[in-house]
Each structure stands twice: as structure tokens, then as C-alpha cells.
Amino acid sequence: MNTGPQDPAGGTDDQVLTVMPRLAQLSNAISRGRLIEHAMKTARVEVDRPAFSVLVSVHMAGKPLRISEIAEQTQLVQPHVTRQVQQLERHGLVRRIGDPNDRRVSFIEPTDEGKAAADRYARTLINWFTGAIAHWSDPDRADLGRLLARFAEDITAHLATLEER
Template sequence: MSAVPSLFRDLLPRLNELSGSLRRGKLFERAIAATGLPLERPAMSVLGILHLEDEPLRIGEIATRMNVVGPHVTRQVQGLESRGLVRRVADPDDQRARLIELTPRGTAATERYVAVIEGWFAEAMSGWSAEDRQVLDRLLTRLVEDLTARLSELD
């Protein structure tokens, strides 16, 4: 158990460095500029979640994935709707409910955003072996899952 606090002390500065590098590199700002739309992080998060899922989702599901409350997502969706980036569609399992899906314009903007992010990571990791990338993916996934499970126990 004593190795864990030491690991945390070693890991936390690296996570802070990564966060700082992303901020200094203005990655979000560059990626947003590529969309051609003046979007804020929460709105881009909604688009990103819909893009990754590649299927319409309920407001509550988007909120859960963003770790926010539903009204926050509702406001973001309303703004995205007014820009023609998302639309509401009937839920095939419950005609009273609505799902949110990307419009073609929303898909195109999100793909431009993702291309910048993917390009940056691909360039930064271009010297990494496939095995190193797989190890990072495996360990980062495990860390997120274990921390999420532990934090859920505290709730």
C-alpha cells in the first residue's frame, strides 16, 4: 500500500505537465478554429460525445457522459440546434422522448475538430512503437476505470 502514495506523487506532476502542455499548445483553440464555428468547450463536448457514439442519445445520457446535470446539456443542445449542428428526433423505443443527433453540418464540424486532435497526438507519438501505444491505451483505460469505480464507491 505504501507504493501507491509514492506512485501518486510521481504521477500527479506528469498529469499536470500534460494538462499544461495541452493548454500552452492551445490545442482546444486550434481544434475549434478548424471547425469554423465559435464553439465553447461544453458545446464541443456534446458534439464529441454524439460523434463518438455515432448514434442519437437522450439528454440524460449525454449529461451522464459529461458528468453534469441535464439542464446544462439542454442549454447546450438548444444552442447547437439554433446553429443547425444537432437536431431532436423521436426515440424509437418511446415516442414521447426525444433523442439528440448530429446534423450533417454538425458531423462535418466535429470531424474537423477531431482531425486536429488526432493529428496532434499522432505527430506527438510518431516515434512510438505500436506496442508502446497499446500499453499506454491499456494502462490509461485501466487507471480511468479503477479510479471511476473507486470514486463511485465514495458516492
């Protein structure tokens, strides 16, 4: 039986409070832990973390992106993304492609080397997460995937309401 005041979405404050420390624990384990550094080292790329994040975003998009699109995806400001793209260009990991309809606009796409590095990075993370839940049952892994996808979509949609205000 749930106790505590009802929130506007129909849950209870206690239910939300129970989850919050776990979200912080997970966030800290992933972002402050050695996992990201390990995956970057495996990718064999000598760029900083924000630049690598840009590389992965461009690669995962599956199509060339404008700086503004990269900024939106990575939630960074455009001048910062521009600096990261320049760093990636110097390392031969991305290239600019001109827009045939507007010479002022360029698109960013990963080079073959950039794609390979992003793939090595992703494979390292996938293997690590797969190993972390290898002892889970198939239904538990399926539930995690389904609920995590739902959670991410709902959080993203709810955050959009903050931007509308």
C-alpha cells in the same frame, strides 16, 4: 526499491506522488493549452467549448441520446446540457428526434454538418497526438494505449465507489 507507506491498493505513496505532478502537467497542457482551441477552429464551428463537448459526445455515441444521457457522459447538469443543445440546434449541428413511445422525450443526434465538424475536430486531435509521439517505438505506443485504457477504466470504476457512499 520503493519507500514510503503502503496504500490500501498495494502501491506506495511515493509512487502515487511521483505520478500526480505529471497528471496535472498533462491536464493543464491539454485543457489550458491552445490545442482544444486549435481543434475547434479547424472544425470551423462557432460555438463555445461546452457546447462543442456536447456535440462530440453525441457524435461519438453513434446513436441518438437523451439529454440525461448526454449530461451523464459529459458530467454536466441537465439544464446546462439543454442550453448547450439549444445552441447547437441554432447552429444546425444537432437535431431533436421524438420518441415514438413517449412524446415527452426527445433524442439528440448530430446533423451531417455536426458529424463533419466533430470529425474534423477529432482528426486534428489525432494528428496532433500522433505527431507528439511519432518518435516513440511501436512497443512504447502500444504500452501507452494499453496502460492508459487500464488507467481510465480503473479511475472510472474507483470514482463510482465515491458516488455509492
